[in-house]
Amino acid sequence: MRKRVRIILSLVVASFLLIGLTACNSGNDKVRIAEVTRSIFYAPQYVAIEKGFFKDEGIDVELTTVFGGDKVMTTLLSDGADIGLVGSETSIYVYAQGSNDPVINFAQLTQTDGTFLVSREAVEDFSWDQLKDSTFLGQRKGGMPQMVGEFVLKKHGIDPHNDLELIQNIDFANISSAFASGTGDYVQLFEPQASVFEKEGIGHIVASFGTESGHVPYTTFMAKQSYMDENPETVEKFTRGLYKAQQWIQTASAKEIAEIIQPYFEDTELELIEMSVERYKSQGSFATDPILDIDEWNNLQDIMDEAGELPQYVEHETLVNTDIADSVIE
Structure with missing residues (x-):
């Protein structure tokens, strides 16, 4: 009986020591x-x-x-x-x-910028003026993707609010699914979504906003x-x-x-x-x-x-x- 009690006490002590060591080692x-x-x-x-x-x-x-x-x-x-x-x-x-x-x-x-311009149709010789009169599925108003997108469009002589139909009423998390379901001729996407769409034939990467906007x-x-x-x-x-x-x-x-x-x-x-x-x-x-x-x-x-x-x-x-x-x- 005493032997069993000693064993139990030893196990209890060992457990407390283990907990103490764990606490010391998790001081991050x-x-x-x-x-x-x-x-x-x-x-x-x-x-x-x-x-x-x-x-x-x-x-x-x-x-x-x-x-x-x-x-x-x-x-x-x-x-x-x-x-x-x-x-x-x-x-x-x-x-x-x-x-x-x-x-x-x-x-x-x-x-x-980390987004890429994705076109619904394959484009052999892309030029930015091809976006005129298109439907562009943009990002949230006031967010960096949208502001950089507009900056780049204007840089290429495109007024994002007059030269194309700009859609901005879709929540950030749902933009890619909206494009996949048929909304927009062009969309601005991060990786890996842009490459996934390209592989699945949903869209085609035609330009990088990152290379256009500078640091x-x-x-x-x-x-x-x-x-x-x-x-x-x-x-x-x-x-x-x-x-x-x-x-x-x-x-x-x-x-x-x-x-x-x-x-x-x-x-x-x-x-x-x-x-x-x-x-x-x-x-x-x-x-x-x-x-x-x-x-x-x-x-x-x-x-x-x-x-x-x-x-x-x-x-x-x-x-x-x-x-x-x-x-x-x-």
């Missing part, structure tokens, strides 16, 4: 990220998770996809997430509304100023993990990257993922470091102004923190 900082969509465009983020670059820095990531920039910002402002991955224009909108806790851009992920802070990691003030070490460790992924991607092949991020696109063939990665790599869409510089910030506001969506001009230093990225790189 938990960071909740709300991403604006699930896209191969965000490959460096998935690489940072899958290659353990965040984990090596003591960061445990909880990733949630929240479709739409407005929804990401709502999640961030209501403390449903610590960090948002979304277009930098959203931080300007919040600031213009008079927020006393502004959202700060601290690490850039992508540096070009812009298209998607960045941002957080409320209060969160950054309260968690400076966490933000720095997060940025360092991201930078490691950005460096790795620069030397890795499209195939290597595709194999790493495939778990995030289980319904997409590896070959299509690789093709999409190669498209983004070849046009320099993935930022090579986390720094969001002044020229990119000003280009963003020029695009917003051209679209009539810039509520006010905001200085770079007001909503962008480059000190963290600078220290990580050094």
Whole structure:
């Protein structure tokens, strides 16, 4: 009987020790990220998770996809997430509304537009003027995809509100299915959806908005100023993990990257993922470091102004923190 009691006590003690060790080993900082969509465009983020670059820095990531920039910002402002991955224009909108806790851009992920122009019909010799008198299935008004789309159209002498029929009343998450069901002659899509449609014969990629619009802070990691003030070490460790992924991607092949991020696109063939990665790599869409510089910030506001969506001009230093990225790189 006494022997049995000793065994039970030993097991209890061992259990408490195991729990204690587990608690000590799980001392990583938990960071909740709300991403604006699930896209191969965000490959460096998935690489940072899958290659353990965040984990090596003591960061445990909880990733949630929240479709739409407005929804990401709502999640961030209501403390449903610590960090948002979304277009930098959203931080300007919040600031213009008079927020006393502004959202700060601290690490850039992508540096070009990530959408492609997809035509319903095959086009041998595409020219932008072919969009005149067509039906164009656009993106959400005030969002970066739509503003860049309008910027590029105007660059090619097309008035998006008079020279074609612009459809903007479809929710972001339903745009691809609307095109697949027959709405629109042209649509603006991210990868891998653009390549999937091309393979299935639903549409044909004819141009890249990324190569047409120049460098812009298209998607960045941002957080409320209060969160950054309260968690400076966490933000720095997060940025360092991201930078490691950005460096790795620069030397890795499209195939290597595709194999790493495939778990995030289980319904997409590896070959299509690789093709999409190669498209983004070849046009320099993935930022090579986390720094969001002044020229990119000003280009963003020029695009917003051209679209009539810039509520006010905001200085770079007001909503962008480059000190963290600078220290990580050094």
